[in-house]
Amino acid sequence: MNSESFNTSIINYFIDPTDLILNETGKIKGTIIKNFISVENEVEETIEKKIELPFEIQFNPQNDDNMFRFTIDEKRNRELKRNIPANMEINRYNETSKYSFNDPSWFEWDDTSSIEDAGYSVQIKYVENEFIDSFDDHSVYGSALATPSNIEYLLIQPSLQNDIQIQLSLFPTFKIVVFYKFVEVLTVNEEYLFNFEHLRSIKARYENLSPLESEFGAFKSDNSFNTLANKKELFFERETYKFGPQSIGLDFTFKNNITQVYGIPEHPGSLKLLNTWDDEFLEPYRLFNIDAFEYSHVNNDPLYGSIPFMIGVSHNCSVGVFSNNPSDTDIDVKYNDENVLTHWISETNVLDFIIFVEESPERLLKSFTDLTGNVKLPLLSSLGYHQSRWNYESSLDILYNNEMFKKLEIPxxxxWLDIDYTDDRKYFTWTDEAFSNVTDLLLKLYQDGGKNLVAIIDPHLKTNYFISNKVIEDGLAIKDSKFNNLVAQCWPGDSIWFDFLDTSKAYDLWFQFYKDFLSDATVANISNFHSWNDMNEPSLFKKFETTMQLDAVHNNGFEHRSLHNLYGLSMHETTYDVMKEVYNNEKRPFVLTRSFFAGSQKTAATWTGDNFAKWEYLENSVPMILNSGLAGMPFIGADVAGFFGNPSHELLIRWYQLAVFYPFFRAHAHIDTERREPHVIMEKSLKTGNLMKNSILKRYQLLNYMYNEFEKSTHTGEPILKPLLWKNFNSSDSAVFDIDDQFYFGDLIVKPVTESEKETIDMYFPETNNIYYNFNNYSEKLVFSGSDRNDRTVTLNVTLENIPTYIEGGSIVYLKETPRRSTAAMKYDHFTFIIAPDKNGNAKRTQIYIDDGETFDYQNGKYVKSFISYVDSKLIVESENSDLNEVPQYIEKVVILGSENSNGYSIIESLNLPLFESVTVSL
Structure with missing residues (x-):
């Protein structure tokens, strides 16, 4: 259905005014009537149908975040579907919030709340009467509507979210208009694209169709690939559709001069979402977690994770739309001159959208992560360098590589261990010959600077061994459509799949597996083993879609189609919680997941999957990481320097230079690639190897600066890498909304080199700052006048030694300059502060955060948090919290940029200024 063919006489959705309920705190409830004429049934009769769809508008009582929730469900019963087994849920899936919300009761109000301090008021517009313009005098909160039949719309004012108003039109079709500070910023169902396929029986399928709906694929798979000729290529038979058609669709129009939208990872391509509407080559953006083998960088295909959160940004307003739905979803994007039209269609579940409206992208993302949760403070060591490949062959292989890193003084x-560490690819086992004493391996790594080991553990479990047998015995294997244990092919061959969505039972058994697996290490008080959950889309080895058939059944009674995109989250969250308990709630777990959903940021890091060792994938990693950050998932990286293929030495160098700033820095490669650890490359080219080493050293210099960015994100949800629009959304130059080959890292602005043999590169310097200092050469700076607002692109010379990196004027960046073998080894090193003054010679207040980097003691106040500023040639340390049972940390050296001497900077050494107490010193 589209707006051009919309006709209320054929199909219409309107709100029944007699069924509005306005007397519950924080909620508006009612019924949307689906009214249509069926003219294509078997006997060609004209049948008028009315379907009731209950809806709610909910407001947030937790704080003043400008958000509200809009849900639509349907009344369902087994009378229409008598063939549904008793242990299968008849209702649509509505439990997503248990996973995606940080607090599932976020929109629930305390029963003691009163009209005076909570709820909303309503202003009524009658069809024939003057507009009533006083909330106070005409509030209908807590009372029935006197004359509901002639209401045109309600104007709703939440009592806590004062900056937004919601106009709810009842007829001729329902529509929602959202106002921010009295300006229209978002319209819901303006194009009349809302559609809700209700429950029906096969027998009554024709009389439940309007002329705008189709029977295609309603009760069986009609995919063109499902033919007799292709049957041998399919692992599974045609999927069943027990409930018939269940899709839901709705349109959202971003307004107020919002002309670009971002988010909805994970897809390759640009930061700004592409125009897909009626595009000849592009499909709509699809959110469907899938094992995207050898994915292309040039399209918008779905990849391994899904976060259905889209944001639109203008100069004075940022709007977010979150679809709290983990089923297969398509999103079309249409750019117009002054707005953006988006159309969202999901295969099933209830319609559950949360709308956010704030002034800035920063405030918007905080609102979103207040709801879905912030990244947890990671292990400090997890921000260091990770060395991986498929596969290190033995404990000796790992220890030899470690010795080479030590010999070459590379931290x-x-x-990491990929699948072949296991005995015959059976998870929670080891290959005896190659890994005969893993506890000893863990101990050796720990003793050498607190180093860590990660091993892959996937959700598919080889049949007929003690782990899979126990899963089946406890009833935790996912079932096929006939309620038999689902058995399919994956890496081990015939496998079953652990059902993590049967939460309490799943946790207990998964905990027992990890506890037994690590018992020797934990008895020895060793806690440096961590987990990698891969293939958890879930991936199955079949040739069509490479994932679980959607009519498989989980033990909570729902079909897999209802919660497909939640599966990976349910696994990695269980793993995180289990690992935390295995380590007695003392050590922070590190978990890497390939599949994710909204809320995954709370318990896992991720990466961009199986990329190629090609320049295009290096370039593409930046917008992918930026969009993930804008959707609340900041702990992300990309396989350095490409999973498939062998990178050139130049590509290796450039990829390592960019990876310095990746939130997650892991080198990883396919089993068929050549070895490319830094020591291996050094044997072939000392120059290339040393440049790789220099990048790793730079990462460790900036490690605490990055850790500080993560600490801020635990409170605000802000990305670690930020697009230029983050700080410049109100810039007079619209270029900041499109640039996706540069980014902010703290107060550094970075331009990676993503093409071969570049000697010059164009870099954009936003107008919000007029001084930029070269981070690679302290003697150089760029100064713009206030009138240089339209000429901010500078052509820079580049060499193979560095990528362009600049410090914004008025900023402070801090480093630990002494190279060590690991994060733990540099734990008590003191700091160098780089002061980059603004035009007045000052630098803004900058946070520095320090804790033990490993435990949860920081939650009990065991940390140091101070703020450093530079004003009138004085360095000012303001200590906010100072309680850390560690060796004190000091500022050892200060570098002041922009000095008048011949170097262009000055150095003050041997300062020993404490960071754990307030102090002011003249420099």
Whole structure:
């Protein structure tokens, strides 16, 4: 259905005014009537149908975040579907919030709330009467509507969210208009694209169709690939559709001069979402977690994770739309001159949208992560360098690589094991010959600077061994459509899949598996083993869609189609919680997941999947990471320097230089690639190897600066890497909304080199700052006048040694300059502060955060948090919190940029200024 063919006489959705309920705190409830004429039934009769769809508008009582929730469900019963088994849920899936919300009761109000301090008021517009313009005098909160039949719309004012108003039109079709500070910013169902396929029986399927709906694929798979000729290529038979058609669709129009939208990862391509509407080559953006083998960088295909959160940004307003729905979803995007039209269609579940409206992208993302949760403070060591490949062959292989890192004085914190560490690809086992004493391996790594080991553990479990047998015995294997244990092919061959969505039972058994697996290590008080959850889209080895058939059934009674995109989250969240308990709630777990959903940021890091060792994938990693950050998932990286293929030495260098700033820095490669650890490359080219080493050293210099960015994100949800629009959304130059080959890292602005043999590169310097200092060469700076607002692109010379990196004027960046073998080894090193003054010679207040980097003691106040500023040639340390049972941390050296001497900067050494107490010193 589209707006051009919309006709209320054929199909219409309107709100029944007699069924509005306005007397519940924080909620407006009612019924949307689906009214249509069926003219295509078997006997060609004209049948008028009315379907009742209950809806709610909910307001947030937790704080003043400008958000509200809009849900639509349907009344369902088994009378229409008598063939549904008793252990299968008849209702649509509506439990997503248990996973996606940080607090599932976020929109629930205390029963003691009163009209005076909570709820909303309503202003009524009658069809024939003057507009009533006083909320106070005509509030209908807590009372029935006197004359509901002639209401045209309600104007709703939440009592806590004062900056937004919601106009709810009742007829001729329902529509929602959202106002921010009395300006229209978002319209819901303006194009009449809302559609809700209700429950029906096969027998009554024709009389439940309007002329604008189709029977295609309603009760069985009609995919063109499902033919007799292709049957041998399909692992599974044709999927069943027990409930018939269940899709839901709705349109959202971003207004107030919002002309670009972002988010909805994970897809390759640009930061700004592409125009897909009626595009000859592009499909709508699809949110469907899938094992995207050898994915292309040039399209918008779905990849491994899904966060259905889209944001639109203008100069004075940021709007977010979150679809709290983990089923297969398509989103079309249409750019117009002054607005953006988007159309969202999901295969099933209830319609559950949360709308956010704030002034800035920063405030918008905080609102979104207040709801879905912030990243947890990671292990400090997990921000260091990770060395991986498929596959390190033995404990000796790992230890040899570690010795080479030590010999060449290259820091490292994590080594990784892919699937072949297991006995015959059976998870929670080890290959005896190659890994005969893993506890000893863990101990050796820990003793050498607190280094860590990560091993892959996937959700598919080989049949007929003690782990999978126990899963089946406890009833935790996912079932096929006939309620038999689902058995399919994956890496181990015939496998079953653990059902993490049967939460309490799943946790207990998964905990027992990890506890037994790590018992020798934990008895020895060793806690440096961590987990990698891969293939958890879930991935199955079949040739069509490479994932679980959607009519498989979980033990909570729902079909897999209802919660497909939640599966990976349910696994990695269980793993995180289990690992935390295995380590007695003392050590922070590190979990990497390939599949994710909204809320995944609370318990896992991720990466961009199986990329190629090609320049295009290096370039594409930046917008992918930026969009993930804008959707609340900041702990992300990309396989350095490409999973498939062998990178050139130049590509290796450039990828390592960019990866310095990746929130997650892991080198990883396919089993068929050549070895490319830094020591291996050094044997072939000392120059290339040393440049790789220099990048790793720079990462460790900036490690605490990055850790501080993560600490801020635990409170605000802000990305670690930020697009230029983040700080410049109100810039007079619209270029900041489109640039996706540069980014902010704290107060550094970075331009990676993503093409071969570049000697010059164009870099954009936003107008919000007029001084930029070269981070690679302290003697150089760029100064713009206030009138240089339209000429901010500078052509820079580049060499192979560095990528362009600049410090914004008025900023402070801090480093630990002494190279060590790991994060733990540099724990008590003191700091160098780089002061980059603004035009007045000052630098703004900058946070520095320090804790033990490993435990949860910071939650009990065991940390140092101070703020450093530079004003009138004085360095000012303001201590906010100072309680850390560690060796004190000091500022050892200060570099002041922009000095008048011949170097262009000055150095003050041997300062020993404490960071754990307030102090002011003249420099």
């Amino acid at each position: 490292i914190d994590f080594f």
